[in-house]
Amino acid sequence: MPNPDSPTRLRYLDWTRGVAALIMLQGHTFHSFTRVNLHETGPYVLSQYLGGIAPAIFLFLTGVTMAFRMDSDERRGLAPLARVLSALSRARYLLVIAFLFRIQLWLFSLPGAAPSQMLKVDVLNCMALTGAALSVLALFRTSDRVKMGVAMGLLIAVASPVVSQLDWSWAPRWSSSTSCPTICFSVCSLGAHSSHSDSPQEV
Secondary structure (H helix, E strand, C coil), X not given: CCCCCCCCECHHHHHHHHHHXXXXXXXXXXXXXXXXXXXXXXXXXXXXXXXXXXHHHHHHHHHHHHHHHHHHHHHCCCCHHHHHHHHHHHHHHHHHHHHHHXXXXXXXXXXXXXXXXXXXCCHHHHHHHHHHHXXXXXXXXXXXXXXXXXXXXXXXXXXXXXXHCCCCCCCCXXXXXXXXXXXXXXXXXXXXXXXXXXXXXXX
């Protein structure tokens, strides 16, 4: 684990993670303790709206940290394939944490919880899938990743409204609530590579 007191550690990323965690926590807290008859009131709706921003922040940070990781691996002289494997190891770590989180929720919900609850999507699943999708960019040099990040970010921004209007009624019901998150949500941090090209800092 990186030393939190390291002078090369990017503290603003830690602060952003912490703020996102607090935003998500308040959303869950309001959802758990607010009476049902108050779910349509202003304060509750605002709380849930703000809580929904946190997953997007975490996904954006996934792209940022992956960009720094790939750049650092390149500076260390790792071969392209080794850089891809390094990126995939991060995605694997996030996926393991995601399933451990779901398993413990399922265990605490016994005997009333169905096994399918372990396959529900959480932001950690999306972060893992995003990390795996980003890993192929490690094959390229940092300068090329910046160009690709800009292009992919613009493509996603343009495609998102179109994709959201398509008829997805043909898709299996389980795909909307298990470990198959929507395309736009899982890759929304691809463009984060575009703004980070020359920093070997710890993240």
